[in-house]
Amino acid sequence: MDVIVIFGPPAVGKMTVGMALAEQTGYRLFHNHMTLELVNNFFEFEDPEFWPLVRQIREQLFAAIKHSDMKGLIYTFVWALDEEKDRQSLEKYCAAMGVSVENVLFVELTADTYTRLNRNKTELRLAEKKSKNNLEKSEANLLDFDNKHQMNSADDFIYPNHIKIDNSDLSPQQTAEKIALHFELPRK
Template identity: 40%
Template sequence: MKLVILTGPHAVGKMTVGQALERRTGLRLFHNHESLEPLLHIFPDRPDIWGPLSDQFRWRVFDAFSQTDAAGLIFTYMWAFDAPEDRAYIERVRALFEGRGAPVYLVELAADRAVRLVRNRSENRLLHKPSKRDLRQSEALFCQLEGAHRLNSLPGEIDWPHYLRLDNTALSPEEAADRICGAFAL
């Protein structure tokens, strides 16, 4: 059992790289929007409701999955590095898996803003994330989050034993997955 966390800013390619990593390793992908999309549909203007419900659902998935004999899980998460509650959340997930003997690998993706704006409109993204299909609203959220939070770490901020920062601006999802697998012998 192992956990791979893919983090990075809006439209950096977390889900798409996760899909390539899933194909390559057989680890199961649980991308962040799988817990969000049904709730966003039901409670579109109520983050006070969908946020906690999504967190509860994710935690139940992590708890149940970490007790199986599966090879591992890939989880995508947009971590606001300036928000202590995001660090606490990730550390809690990490502690759960490590407490059950599973190594946890953190991959931080980074890409140029212009590339991410193009990726924000990609067919794969829009297929798997219905809430992103309103491109005007999605790009407004992209800009809002960019202005409100620091979505990539500072040098030396992450001190995990299994950590990789990967600039995937010019990499295909398969190339990024290859580099992740090489870095961690997955």
């Protein structure tokens, strides 16, 4: 099974690129807000129950995927590259799927802040990610992540199968096409 991890800063387009890539390849998409929004129906992000529940649900889902006949999975992840716990979480998720992190296909998206602030307000993003509907809070969170964390690599990415794409001026379909060509992914 191919495992593709799309990562990058908030509102860079991980979910929409993942949707386009899933459409092109037939792979399943698991965008990180699928679990965040589920748990957020019961707990706030700051509640002590929130993150342990999110991790537990993800790990159980990944463990079930391990035993499926799924050909490929696309997973989106907001990865603070300067946070060891984020890398450890990702490695744990891969282990739950029975996949070595060295065999994961990593897609790093980057876009300028202006583009990301505009994408933060799109209809699809707000429909899929209810927790982003408070635009003032969402925008502040986006800028806070940029100020506090390393959200993109500086050509020092630690895993071998990696492509970095500035998708500021690309459509999700164009970005997905670049990914599919780079990794020679099967087409639907």
